């Protein structure tokens with residue numbers, strides 16, 4: 605899979621805009637910052653987390669990463685803010701907080 609670079613400057617035309625909203629190659633969605641439109645994001649409280657991995661298992665976007673220390677962390681690059689991880693967490697270790705407007 606190759607990552608294309610968009611042209612910039614006066615040579616850039618509408619023909620150079622990449623096709624959106626479709627997966628053009630197997631796995632190509634992994635290259636995209638798909639979590640940008642999220643309005644809330646999950647925050648993990650490590651004091652409560654028991655490292656069970658349910659947040660990782662249930663995340664529909666596979667956005668929760670297993671870290672080397674055994675804790676799990678949602679990746680904002682992909683996380684859509686659906687809140688499922690917070691709902692399934694048996695320790696109530698995940699809180700959904702509002703994203704700030706940029």
Ligand code: SF4
Nearest residue numbers: 653654656657659693
């Ligand atoms: S579901 Fe909750 S307790 Fe389990 S690993 Fe995720 S944050 Fe930790």
Ligand code: SF4
Nearest residue numbers: 663683684686687689
């Ligand atoms: S909020 Fe939704 S998309 Fe984000 S990590 Fe939790 S389950 Fe995954």
